[in-house]
Amino acid sequence: MMNAVCVLIILVGSINGQLLAPNSHQNVISRTSGNLLRNITGTQIYKDTIVTSPLDASLPIRMFYRGFREVYSRLLGETGQRDSGDSFQRHVAPSKAFPCPLDGFRSPTPPESVHQLRPGDIDIIAAVGDSLTTATAANSRALWEVMVENRGVSWSIGGQGTWRTHLTLPNIIKEFNPHLFGYSLSDSYNVHRKAQFNVAENIATTSDMPYNAKKLVRRMRLDSRVNMTHHWKILTYMIGGNDFCSDVCYQTNATQWINEMQEKYLIESLRYLRDNLPRTLVNLVPSPLISLSFSMDRVQTPFSCSLTRPIECSCLFGPSYSRDRKLFRSLERKFVKIMERVSFLAELHTKDFTVVYQPFFKDASVFYRGSKQPDMNLMSIDCVHLSQKGHAVSANGLWNNMMEPVGQKSSGFTPLFQDFKCPTTQKPFIFTNANS
Ligand SMILES: *[C@@H]1O[C@H](CO)[C@@H](O)[C@H](O)[C@H]1NC(C)=O
Numbered sequence: 254m255m256n257a258v259c260v261l262i263i264l265v266g267s268i269n270g271q272l273l274a275p276n277s278h279q280n281v282i283s284r285t286s287g288n289l290l291r292n293i294t295g296t297q298i299y300k301d302t303i304v305t306s307p308l309d310a311s312l313p314i315r316m317f318y319r320g321f322r323e324v325y326s327r328l329l330g331e332t333g334q335r336d337s338g339d340s341f342q343r344h345v346a347p348s349k350a351f352p353c354p355l356d357g358f359r360s361p362t363p364p365e366s367v368h369q370l371r372p373g374d375i376d377i378i379a380a381v382g383d384s385l386t387t388a389t390a391a392n393s394r395a396l397w398e399v400m401v402e403n404r405g406v407s408w409s410i411g412g413q414g415t416w417r418t419h420l421t422l423p424n425i426i427k428e429f430n431p432h433l434f435g436y437s438l439s440d441s442y443n444v445h446r447k448a449q450f451n452v453a454e455n456i457a458t459t460s461d462m463p464y465n466a467k468k469l470v471r472r473m474r475l476d477s478r479v480n481m482t483h484h485w486k487i488l489t490y491m492i493g494g495n496d497f498c499s500d501v502c503y504q505t506n507a508t509q510w511i512n513e514m515q516e517k518y519l520i521e522s523l524r525y526l527r528d529n530l531p532r533t534l535v536n537l538v539p540s541p542l543i544s545l546s547f548s549m550d551r552v553q554t555p556f557s558c559s560l561t562r563p564i565e566c567s568c569l570f571g572p573s574y575s576r577d578r579k580l581f582r583s584l585e586r587k588f589v590k591i592m593e594r595v596s597f598l599a600e601l602h603t604k605d606f607t608v609v610y611q612p613f614f615k616d617a618s619v620f621y622r623g624s625k626q627p628d629m630n631l632m633s634i635d636c637v638h639l640s641q642k643g644h645a646v647s648a649n650g651l652w653n654n655m656m657e658p659v660g661q662k663s664s665g666f667t668p669l670f671q672d673f674k675c676p677t678t679q680k681p682f683i684f685t686n687a688n689s
């Protein structure tokens with residue numbers, strides 16, 4: 254998914270059969286050595302963690318891709334600041350109270366167990382993933398804007414504004430704990446300080462997650478605000494869309510690839526997080542990308558979408574691969590099941606680390622649950638990414654899943670705020686496999 258530049262990089266990468274190997278380079282490179290244009294844009298960046306994806310390790314790619322993106326976003330300005338239109342959340346009036354009671358949902362002293370976490374106990378929020386976590390194109394109104402990453406509005410990790418203007422997981426948790434940090438502040442790329450603990454990267458696939466996880470841990474360790482053993486963290490881990498949009502059709506044996514490779518990368522990254530991020534609850538979320546794409550088969554999509562989809566999701570919309578769509582869909586369904594199964598592996602659950610599978614995206618659709626009318630305003634202008642409204646609806650879904658016991662979690666979208674779950678005095682904790 255993403256753009257012509259990415260496609261170019263994928264093509265270059267796939268000559269070797271895979272993207273540049275993560276281990277073939279040094280992890281820390283001075284920022285200035287990689288970006289000739291830094292002094293022109295002057296953006297604040299993470300100096301010590303420049304390598305955020307294997308692609309960054311290659312100096313020519315870094316110079317070209319980063320420099321291009323910096324200048325590009327400078328020219329276009331902050332599309333993330335827009336906040337009105339059909340594809341934006343309607344603002345909630347100041348006279349309306351937050352939908353949940355807040356008193357009693359932060360423990361007087363931090364709990365010892367991950368199975369006794371109240372929403373207000375969360376100190377730090379983080380995310381790994383792909384362009385749906387970077388909020389690419391969320392606020393775009395024109396095709397040339399779709400490369401801007403509106404990280405501040407991202408469903409799982411954006412912290413721009415408040416829940417009244419931008420419903421996101423951090424903006425919900427902020428109501429319970431105003432000292433929460435780690436959320437993205439506004440439009441930014443991975444290396445920018447404003448991205449904070451959102452290390453998601455466009456076109457990332459499951460195979461990039463071990464790498465993504467390492468970068469996140471490193472960024473947190475270097476941050477003086479973080480006390481690893483003391484602070485409680487929520488990490489939302491959503492991946493899989495690009496595996497089926499951009500990777501699956503290049504595999505000689507796609508079935509084997511899903512069965513043998515993808516599960517391995519999932520487990521490897523989660524083990525790493527377990528061993529390096531104490532006091533963490535991981536929301537493991539399947540990607541909505543393929544389900545959303547298929548739901549639009551029944552909808553008349555705007556012309557702009559027929560230009561973007563073959564580029565951003567070539568395995569499903571490129572003419573040479575579309576005959577295998579059914580196969581790719583069934584493999585994607587299989588992958589979602591693998592993800593769920595992995596979330597239950599006993600080794601991934603300790604006293605202070607756990608993984609919870611959150612299924613609300615599993616059956617994502619432009620049709621709300623039970624509705625016969627599509628809401629295309631959930632989608633960005635490219636029909637691949639979510640709009641700001643789509644991000645808000647997703648945040649509502651993720652939050653509801655966290656408030657629903659394992660085994661009774663809902664999936665699919667509902668109109669914003671129509672169904673907004675709250676913790677209760679009897680059940681004050683974020684649900685995990687152990688306390689459900
Ligand atoms: C770019 O900025 C850095 C830090 O401010 C400075 O040391 C360097 O000389 C500048 N480079 C150029 C080419 O102006």
Ligand SMILES: *[C@@H]1O[C@H](CO)[C@@H](O)[C@H](O)[C@H]1NC(C)=O
Nearest residue numbers: 477478479480481482483484
């Ligand atoms: C982290 O927090 C614990 C408990 O409050 C404290 O004992 C410890 O000194 C803190 N570590 C750092 C590096 O601040």
Ligand SMILES: *[C@@H]1O[C@H](CO)[C@@H](O)[C@H](O)[C@H]1NC(C)=O
Nearest residue numbers: 505506507508509510512513
């Ligand atoms: C793909 O790999 C599986 C083993 O995982 C094998 O059973 C199947 O025959 C292979 N398919 C092709 C077309 O080679």
